[in-house]
Amino acid sequence: MTELLEIRDLTVQFESDAGEIEAVDHINLTIRRGEVVGLVGESGSGKSVTSFAILRLIRRPGRVKSGTISFNGVDLASLSEEDMRQVRGAKIAMISQSPRTALNPVIPVGRQISRLFQLHAGLSAEKAEKRMLEMLALVRIPDPEKRARQYAHQLSGGMCQRVMIAMALATSPQLLLADEPTTGLDVSIAARILDLLRELGARTGAAILFITHDMGVVAEICDRVVVMHAGQVVESAPVRTLFNHPAHPYTRALVRSIPRIDRDVTMEPIPGSVPSLLSPPPGCRYVERCDWASERCRLSRPPLTEVAPDHLVACYGYEERRGAC
Amino acid sequence: MSILPIETPAAPISEPPSLVWRRIRRNPLSFTALCVIIAIAFMALFAPLVAPYSPDATDAGSALQSVSWQHWLGTDLYGRDQLSRIIYAARVDLSVAFAATAAAVAVGALLGAVVGYRGGWVDNVAMRAVDAVMAFPAFVLAMGITAAMGNSTGNVAIAISITQIPAYLRLIRGEMLRVREMEYADAARTVGNPAWRIVLVHLLPNCLPPLIVQATLAMGFALLTMASLSFIGLGIQPPQSEWGVMTAEGASHIVTGEWWLFLFPGLAIMITVLAFNLVGDGLRDFLDPRMRGIR
Amino acid sequence: MGFLNYLVRRLALVLPTLFGVSLICFFLTYMLPGNPAMVKAGPFATAEHLAEMEHQMGLDRSVPEQYVRYVTGMLHGDLGESSATGRPVSQDFIQRLPATLELNLAALLIAIAIGIPLGVLSAVHRDTFIDHIGRVVGITGVAMPSFWTGLLFVYVFFYLLNVAPPPLGRLGSGITPPVHITGLYVVDSLMTGNWIALRSSLHQLMLPAATLGFSVMAPVARMVRSTMLEILESDYIKAAWAAGLPRRTVIYGDALRNAMIPVITILGIVFGFLMAGNAVVESVFAWPGIGNYAVTALMTKDSGPIQSFVLFVAVMYVAVNLLVDLAYGLADPRIRLR
Numbered sequence: 001m002t003e004l005l006e007i008r009d010l011t012v013q014f015e016s017d018a019g020e021i022e023a024v025d026h027i028n029l030t031i032r033r034g035e036v037v038g039l040v041g042e043s044g045s046g047k048s049v050t051s052f053a054i055l056r057l058i059r060r061p062g063r064v065k066s067g068t069i070s071f072n073g074v075d076l077a078s079l080s081e082e083d084m085r086q087v088r089g090a091k092i093a094m095i096s097q098s099p100r101t102a103l104n105p106v107i108p109v110g111r112q113i114s115r116l117f118q119l120h121a122g123l124s125a126e127k128a129e130k131r132m133l134e135m136l137a138l139v140r141i142p143d144p145e146k147r148a149r150q151y152a153h154q155l156s157g158g159m160c161q162r163v164m165i166a167m168a169l170a171t172s173p174q175l176l177l178a179d180e181p182t183t184g185l186d187v188s189i190a191a192r193i194l195d196l197l198r199e200l201g202a203r204t205g206a207a208i209l210f211i212t213h214d215m216g217v218v219a220e221i222c223d224r225v226v227v228m229h230a231g232q233v234v235e236s237a238p239v240r241t242l243f244n245h246p247a248h249p250y251t252r253a254l255v256r257s258i259p260r261i262d263r264d265v266t267m268e269p270i271p272g273s274v275p276s277l278l279s280p281p282p283g284c285r286y287v288e289r290c291d292w293a294s295e296r297c298r299l300s301r302p303p304l305t306e307v308a309p310d311h312l313v314a315c316y317g318y319e320e321r322r323g324a325c
Numbered sequence: 326m327s328i329l330p331i332e333t334p335a336a337p338i339s340e341p342p343s344l345v346w347r348r349i350r351r352n353p354l355s356f357t358a359l360c361v362i363i364a365i366a367f368m369a370l371f372a373p374l375v376a377p378y379s380p381d382a383t384d385a386g387s388a389l390q391s392v393s394w395q396h397w398l399g400t401d402l403y404g405r406d407q408l409s410r411i412i413y414a415a416r417v418d419l420s421v422a423f424a425a426t427a428a429a430v431a432v433g434a435l436l437g438a439v440v441g442y443r444g445g446w447v448d449n450v451a452m453r454a455v456d457a458v459m460a461f462p463a464f465v466l467a468m469g470i471t472a473a474m475g476n477s478t479g480n481v482a483i484a485i486s487i488t489q490i491p492a493y494l495r496l497i498r499g500e501m502l503r504v505r506e507m508e509y510a511d512a513a514r515t516v517g518n519p520a521w522r523i524v525l526v527h528l529l530p531n532c533l534p535p536l537i538v539q540a541t542l543a544m545g546f547a548l549l550t551m552a553s554l555s556f557i558g559l560g561i562q563p564p565q566s567e568w569g570v571m572t573a574e575g576a577s578h579i580v581t582g583e584w585w586l587f588l589f590p591g592l593a594i595m596i597t598v599l600a601f602n603l604v605g606d607g608l609r610d611f612l613d614p615r616m617r618g619i620r
Numbered sequence: 621m622g623f624l625n626y627l628v629r630r631l632a633l634v635l636p637t638l639f640g641v642s643l644i645c646f647f648l649t650y651m652l653p654g655n656p657a658m659v660k661a662g663p664f665a666t667a668e669h670l671a672e673m674e675h676q677m678g679l680d681r682s683v684p685e686q687y688v689r690y691v692t693g694m695l696h697g698d699l700g701e702s703s704a705t706g707r708p709v710s711q712d713f714i715q716r717l718p719a720t721l722e723l724n725l726a727a728l729l730i731a732i733a734i735g736i737p738l739g740v741l742s743a744v745h746r747d748t749f750i751d752h753i754g755r756v757v758g759i760t761g762v763a764m765p766s767f768w769t770g771l772l773f774v775y776v777f778f779y780l781l782n783v784a785p786p787p788l789g790r791l792g793s794g795i796t797p798p799v800h801i802t803g804l805y806v807v808d809s810l811m812t813g814n815w816i817a818l819r820s821s822l823h824q825l826m827l828p829a830a831t832l833g834f835s836v837m838a839p840v841a842r843m844v845r846s847t848m849l850e851i852l853e854s855d856y857i858k859a860a861w862a863a864g865l866p867r868r869t870v871i872y873g874d875a876l877r878n879a880m881i882p883v884i885t886i887l888g889i890v891f892g893f894l895m896a897g898n899a900v901v902e903s904v905f906a907w908p909g910i911g912n913y914a915v916t917a918l919m920t921k922d923s924g925p926i927q928s929f930v931l932f933v934a935v936m937y938v939a940v941n942l943l944v945d946l947a948y949g950l951a952d953p954r955i956r957l958r
């Protein structure tokens with residue numbers, strides 16, 4: 001059975017005044033039906049770019065330099081623009097950060113949802129309105145009729161995010177790209193949004209690509225985790241394995257950086273910062289920040305290898321030290 | 326309102342010359358425009374050497390001749406060579422535009438600095454005054470002032486200058502307010518920086534880029550205003566040659582088909598204003614990419 | 621409630637500005653060199669006659685008193701008299717106002733009808749050929765003096781191509797104006813079914829409106845372009861693409877609706893440009909409006925009309941900007957519903 005989403009060897013470049021930036025470097029990523037995959041990394045690691053690439057929305061000054069993205073076995077690049085447009089929003093939907101700015105300020109929020117029903121499901125205006133109100137109730141927005149007529153600025157941040165989720169799930173997509181959906185929300189509200197997402201995901205059977213930099217959230221909601229650093233995938237593992245047996249030095253550092261209640265741990269920031277993507281080193285991009293760095297790491301890129309069932313790591317240092325962990 | 330003082334460099338960050346040159350090269354249009362302006366200024370300055378004829382030399386025999394090898398831009402009703410007249414007129418146009426803009430910058434900046442520094446009721450009154458002046462479309466105000474003061478080159482310059490002062494006043498005042506706020510937050514305030522030091526070290530480097538850009542663009546506008554004023558009979562009068570006056574003189578000849586009389590002086594205006602605008606735009610990109618916004 | 625708040629605040633700001641405007645106009649009329657009494661009395665006036673005239677005009681009173689006289693006179697519609705027509709300026713103004721209004725409205729329509737699509741296309745096809753053409757047109761348009769554009773149009777369309785009438789006013793020779801309802805010939809002839817007058821008035825309106833419209837088109841196009849560009853980069857437009865909305869809806873629906881709101885603000889500035897260009901364009905085309913009135917008065921050293929023109933334009937400008945602000949407040953739901 002083919003996976004829901006398969007990304008192979010994807011590279012995305014951006015043109016800037018100073019030169020070409022390689023935002024995403026030959027990454028591989030797989031998402032199975034119904035699973036919640038977390039995509040983690042610092043800002044600038046290429047996570048959002050990846051999600052836009054999946055939707056084939058990389059525009060000038062960016063471009064997809066290489067790689068294939070297959071959805072249900074179909075190469076998305078082979079689709080016409082019209083066909084791709086029908087995939088967007090209907091089969092693959094996106095929720096972005098900053099929910100309030102992602103809503104059109106001059107259109108009532110209800111309309112922004114109901115028109116998707118008209119567009120993708122071909123419903124009439126009345127039926128679309130009905131379904132829209134159902135969706136609002138589903139995402140637990142109180143007094144949906146009143147809220148549907150309001151504008152984005154009249155809703156709280158949490159409510160805006162619920163509206164976004166309603167918009168995204170309106171047509172029961174198979175894959176939901178959630179780009180930092182809880183960033184900028186109150187902790188308690190964020191927790192509720194997470195619950196909502198998890199529940200709706202389970203109910204509709206949609207797979208979720210959960211993009212975040214927050215390891216705590218990952219532990220909560222994800223089945224599997226993919227770790228990115230400076231545009232490269234460095235590790236991919238089921239969530240428990242990742243937290244209990246992190247392999248890649250970067251993952252280890254990320255896991256170590258989570259504050260814990262149950263033991264005394266000093267906050268350990270990860271040394272250095274994401275390298276400039278303008279003229280990236282030919283090898284592993286973590287090389288300047290890594291304790292295990294060797295000459296080989298600098299010169300050639302470690303391939304993503306399976307070190308345990310479903311556990312992939314791209315690190316020479318780990319391979320050498322395996323067994324000693 | 327931030328509590329932390331905003332970091333401003335005491336002097337503009339210097340760039341390696343190679344990067345500077347690269348940025349100049351990226352805007353060939355503006356660079357060309359700059360050359361055009363220099364050429365026009367040169368022509369105006371050395372008019373007696375550049376112009377083929379004397380601008381007042383009448384020659385009844387060659388009156389109303391179209392473009393020809395002897396008279397590249399034709400002749401007027403009195404046989405005067407248009408090209409020479411246009412070259413000499415450049416002196417008037419450029420000098421008034423420059424004088425008006427320079428005066429506006431000087432007065433506006435000075436007032437803005439004083440007003441911004443004093444604050445309080447002085448500031449309030451000044452801002453209301455600025456609002457009142459800016460409630461007039463600039464050209465209309467210039468019309469009123471010139472009509473009231475009487476027709477002369479100097480009065481036109483003064484009138485245009487007055488309409489431009491508010492913009493610079495606001496600009497400098499804004500900067501001054503920002504700097505003052507910084508100073509209050511700065512612990513060094515206890516040492517008591519004298520006003521002139523504030524101006525030199527903090528104010529100028531930040532104001533200079535937008536000021537230069539604004540002034541360059543304003544030159545073009547000043548030129549347009551002046552030409553329009555003299556076209557409708559305010560300010561500069563015939564027989565003094567000035568591009569607007571010449572265009573007005575040429576207007577009555579359109580119906581008899583002597584197109585060169587109105588076309589070339591107007592073209593001169595357009596080219597000069599266009600050049601100023603392009604240079605201004607180029608300067609804006611060059612001096613402060615952050616100011617650029619959306620191009 | 622939010623809107624009412626907005627309205628009151630804007631009104632409060634306007635009053636000191638109007639006060640300042642009246643001060644400036646007063647200053648221009650009375651304080652600058654030149655004795656208005658001398659102008660009015662004429663060059664042959666004797667010293668007593670002059671003194672008498674000065675007394676009559678209140679020039680021997682103190683400055684604040686003169687100011688009060690000025691303002692009260694103004695509020696009663698007394699703008700002095702024109703030495704050329706011998707009539708009160710306000711009367712001449714009212715008679716000539718419809719002509720200016722018609723010209724300005726037509727020019728505004730042209731500027732919007734061309735400027736907005738130009739700006740949208742420029743933004744949507746950013747950095748392509750279309751965009752470059754649009755920007756070139758914009759930047760040269762701004763550099764062209766309006767009187768020159770007008771003369772150019774007259775030369776090309778009247779003299780060379782003969783499709784436009786001679787620039788001699790609002791109607792062709794021998795054609796009588798339509799029944800006066802609004803004073804706008806095009807509107808009036810439409811309303812009374814006067815096809816001859818309609819045709820002629822449109823024909824005469826063509827070139828001056830095109831000239832004035834062309835001169836204010838550039839700022840509209842530029843603003844539409846930069847607003848659209850900003851909006852096309854916004855989060856909600858990216859979300860709209862991601863939701864699979866068709867291109868037409870995203871650009872001409874979602875984006876444009878947001879873009880039009882800031883564009884409202886520029887209409888006030890456009891009006892200012894229009895009034896500024898009035899005097900010049902009306903004199904090129906001998907258009908019998910208030911701009912032309914002010915300009916022709918200059919030739920007879922009659923300063924009354926021009927100062928009244930200046931005052932009128934300033935007050936109108938303030939009023940229009942206020943209206944524009946209010947319209948903006950109504951149009952933007954973020955302000956309206958707070």
